[in-house]
Amino acid sequence: MNDAATPALKAAAWTGVGVSRAHESAALHVLGQATYTDDIAEVQGTLHAALGLSSKAHANITAIDLDAVRASAGVVAVLTVADIPGTNDCGPIVHDDPILADGLVMYVGQPIFIVVADTHDHARRAARLAKVTYEELPAILTPQAARAAQSYVLPPMRLARGDYQAAFEKAPRSVKGELYVGGQEQFYLEGQISYAIPKEDKGMLVLCSTQHPSEMQHVVAHALGLHSHHIVVECRRMGGGFGGKESQSALWAAASAIAASRLKRPVKLRADRDDDMLVTGKRHCFHYEYEVGYDDDGRILAARVDMVTRAGYSADLSGPVATRAVCHFDNTYYLSDVDIRAACGKTNTQSNTAFRGFGGPQGAIAIEYVIDEIARALGRDALDIRRLNFYGRDERNVTPYGQVVVDNVIHALSAELEESSEYRARRAAIAAFNAASPVLKKGLALTPVKFGIAFNVTHLNQAGALVHVYVDGSIIVNHGGTEMGQGINTKVMQVVAHELGVDIANVRATATDTSKVSNTSATAASTGADLNGKAAQDAARQIRERLAGYAVKLYGGEEGEVVFAGDTVFVNGHEVAFPVLVQKAYLARVQLWSDGFYATPGLHWDPKTMNGRPFSYYAYGAAVAEVVVDTLTGEWKLLRADALYDSGKSLNPAIDIGQVEGAFIQGMGWLTTEELWWNPAGKLMTHAPSTYKIPGVSDCPQDFRVRLFDNRNVEDSIHRSKAVGEPPLLLPFSVFFAIRDAISSVGGHKVQPPLNAPATSEEILKSISAVEAALKAA
Template sequence: MAGEPGRAARQPGRLPRGGGARAVNAPDKHLAQGAAVPATGQPHVHESARAQVAGGATYIDDIPEVKGTLHAAPILSNVAHGHLRGVDAAAALAMEGVRGVVLAQDIPGDPILATFVHDEPIFARDKVEYVGQVVGLVVAETVMQARRAARQVRLDIEPLPAVLDVREALAAQSFVLKPVTVRRGEPEQRIAAAAHRLSGSLDVGGQEHFYLEGQVGYAMPLEQDQWWIYSSTQHPGEVQHWVAHALGLENHDVRVECRRMGGGFGGKETQAGHIAVWAALAARKFRRPVKLRLDRDDDFMVTGKRHPFAYDYEVGFDGDGRVAGLRLTMAVNCGFSADLSGPVADRAVFHVDNAYFLGDVEIASYRCRTNTQSHTAFRGFGGPQGMIVMEAILGDIARALGKDALDVRRANLYGTTERNVTHYDMTVEDNILAPLIARLEQSSAYRARRAEIAAWNDGSPVIKRGLALTPVKFGISFTATFFNQAGALVHVYGDGSVQVNHGGTEMGQGLHTKILQIVADELGVPFGRVRISATDTGKVPNASATAASSGTDLNGRAAQFAARQVRQRLAEYVAEKQNCRPEQVIFAHGQVSTPGAVMPWEQLVDDAYHSRVQLWSDGFYRTPKIHYDKHTLTGRPFYYFSYGAACTEVAIDTLTGENRVLKVDILHDVGHSINPAIDIGQIEGGFVQGMGWLTTEQLVWNGQGVLATHAPSTYKIPATGDVPAHFRVELWPEANPEDNVGGSKAVGEPPFMLAISVWEALRDAAAAARGGGPVRMDAPATAENVLKALRA
């Protein structure tokens, strides 16, 4: 072995003993980076942060284009509903650089997208269903040539009546899916017998995803009718399936890769699949690589949004505000096709209760079809639309009784030993609502501020202030049970460096960073020794979407199991050589220790490789305990609940309707945080995004079905000036009682719903201006809607 690199003076498998152990002083920069500190629980910098700041992080549009790449742009319907009688592309085809068009007749496979409901055409064929529906593509040498030419295509469309309002759709029984009703007890009798009753209605608007990186796909033909697709997607496996389905191929003929996205928020769960399919169809027709990147206006016009909801309710309650019976109708604006509207509407039904026990209740969910964009997943996935109506009801109950809304909310909370079963028959086993709310009430000085605000409002005729403290109980898991699975690969290389691949996708939320931390600790190596590779259907097949806040729960556990198998093999190898038990072998701080020896991780890996020990492994995880009947919507759809609460103070100008968030205090439950910096960032970002949904982000369709708010000039997301100077976030200190990775809890979606406190505080301020009583204020609380609420 004398001449073998790195093997001088050592024999295969021979480990140093006792005083012969080498110190960890090898000239490796990674070993010096906090090697004595576990990676999990630490605020490690996002794994791509430095590259992103320096402009070195590659997104789909940054990938160097293969020679011969063409560019595509969509041809959009300008009519909300009508018969498509013809497409005249003559003017476009005469323009410089234009190679041709792609239409429905160019689809070799199924012309309908491979969605669960199978109700959405890839390209409009004989009928158009909304303004912005893609009829086909123009393909040209450059992206600007394609976009200019696409606007010159003339469509011959015979208009048909269009349904644009969700209540109109409900009245006409225009549905994309069958209605669903969940019922428990006898709500009619309980409402009739209650000491007090209220009825009302509410409309809550949708929301544009407004990811910084727009929808983009890049399709490259390979040999033997195989395809490589770069897609900015939360669900590479679905993109693979959709592209194969449209091309008439098998899944193994299509490989989809995504290193990172510039934001997703649910908007790239299904919608990215459309872009990839369109690009692949163009690439097939012209036998050239094709890139399709929507500009911001087209992105607005083409893609679905958060589902708008309309509600009607009747509630009975006692003198303390405790709900006796509730009947609720939810009309969901699904757009022209089903997309993910079924599970979104289901989750809204599951989350109507939010943090509160509903003993006698009936919830009717209508999945309405309108001639608008097909609405889709968005952070919270129906949970926010379920929770907001319950918070509205409790807020109005409090005002009807002249009570503080927090006291009414407390009276309705789930209990720990009774009043702890949801309306879908899941027992709430991990309830921390009461102590969490109590701690935030104290730390935010809620009672003292309530008195101060009352005094302010008494002396201020124009500017009124409001205050609200609202909780969140959000179920974690995909409601489609089969999605609750994940796979991962962990490779240990001969020099001791580690690479991880898993089925989750990185959209800026820090998923990759957390998984690197988990694997580093499982192998006992420094964080810097572990790298992540792009999400790739050629490595981990059949991966679920990165959604439902379960990215770390699923993929982190799968990666941990993969790393654990590698570690176990190494432990058995060391135990055999050291004459000890495998459990006595400790991996930590970049070292491997036994009762008789200590050695660097790198030395063990080198020895194990030359002794033919397998240094890579796969890992698989499936969420335990969950089950439910999708027909009755009963069972245990969630592994656990994530909890939180927010206390928000606002001010409104009663003359103009202008409003401002003044202070925010948040206490949120993430279990034992894997990365506190990332978790706090997610809480802050989710809250601000939720604040936008409920205050400034208004989607407006005109009478012809045209989305009028289709650009940053007409659609306002929150900016830095909207974030209050007082914005305090604290983490609940207890671990997840369920056996989740590192004792952590999901963090992606639950903080979004903390922003309901903003909307409730605005209604509190409006009530102060009106002299009390229930307040009808539709969301978002734009200046116009605030003035309507004040003058109603």
């Protein structure tokens, strides 16, 4: 082996990305040593806050008596809207979301005042002593009622292509119907919390569990009547976010900061689980009315859907959520002539917000429901109808909003999963089982996913990062993304380690901090690793190039031939330990830190025409689910799940597989067990673990097979990887439609089972009863 070849061969054998690495905080999580916001040592003099909440869904406040609250044990102050020095608003887009109610309450659980006391318990107990007199007003509680009343937080939107009506009238077959898909509580393990600490010269440090530190900085600054440079927001990690801490952490950040500013003492506001669920928004529920024309083979010729969401009392992020639902109605299918409408119903309920998938799952499930109906009407396997309608590779490849699908792998991916899951053989075995089993019925479904990656709003697709190399060769990276357990810090650390040719143990990620990287976008839309990984790579590359130039000065050769790999720098036949070169560079006054920036190229979107290229690329996937349903009780169990997900050239396969597994179970919960229920007075009754059922270990299938599809992103994403945060949440569509398949077998697959989500045992029994009634009527 000659010397010239040695560096190249050594570099080829070394990599910092594309390999499975443990989560950077895994050991801390397991040992209970990971520091969350509530674990941060409290500053002397810290006070604790709680919120006084409305008990009415829609009412004018005619009188409020807070004397008993002020007189309660440990209470230091009680603050109302009159005590807010700046703007009484925490709305992320439309300024219609008050921090504290100002004479009008719009949902049960809306904050009216802030109690500040010496302990968390004293504050919570005192908050319940207020005497509030209301003049009740009519309340709208459901999306259907909002549609009937034409009550919307934003103007309705519409995306049309071709001539839907003409195509529908020519279609030889058609299907019409309606569907309701419920919302979902984020149910993060760590609740909403903010800890505000006053600093000198009007400064305020806000330690907040948030996915969007920059947005919290803006909200707090406006609430206090200050500039952004007065406010520093920091977040080391969250105990889960799932979208619930993108915009809705603003209320808690603002309330704690208002109290801290007024009292000139640190104030912590930590939500009890009941208060958290009563106050905060959830995934938007959707009601659909659809009408689809198709031919005798099952090919869709025309599709119309009218969607209305339960937005809640304010706009929050409902507009972007509805937009993404509109842009994901097609899922993996080419739809030539469409009329897609969406409206954000204004209701007297919590203001719904971001949730993993951000409207994408709600859009895509509607077309999957339609495909399922078409297959049953034709007596065909739904997989065959799905495949017939897939986007094409060279034609039938333009979405309704005008983006060309250039990276379509759904044909190969679904074929691979069909074979590996033994779909056809299991379909036959299930038919035989059902024929011999009068009570227990099995169901099977394979559902595909195409999910666009980028923020709907183009300017949000940007990120910054800082990388510092210290004299001993160790490295710190700070970026604008936030860690909520999904592994963004691990991936960014891997990117930096790879770029500088060092082991990941030599790289450390620090808390997200608005005074380090400014004007950041939320960690959302599955863009965290894409954007911040690219920004960190840019910063590390600049340092590497400076070090390479300096190495050439010392040892000769060409800059382009210098190789950084395995904690070693290979230059002109020399092998220099990375820390040694760094020390020499420092003495020579070479800059050893750099900032990095990245903006996703090629994106554009016209919200008026709902046309453009809103997504950088698509992530694909498919899943097969097999269930068994007890037709007497409505109970069911997931027997086996096979998932195949396209993560491109994965940065970290172990983390990506974990994300797919978690998203699958979370999405399954949304579609089967997690039911949100408001009583007629508008109070959310499922506001605690005792009444709201998320999946448990016993709900996970004993046979759970998750693999990553071998692919390479056609776009220049970070190391050609693909996002993995949100798209896998659509994979458990397979569970919902497997349940529907099992119910369908009760009627010999001759009757369309009406099934809304979540498919609780009660909903399953209703569907079975409807099938049996239809059979009797026939």
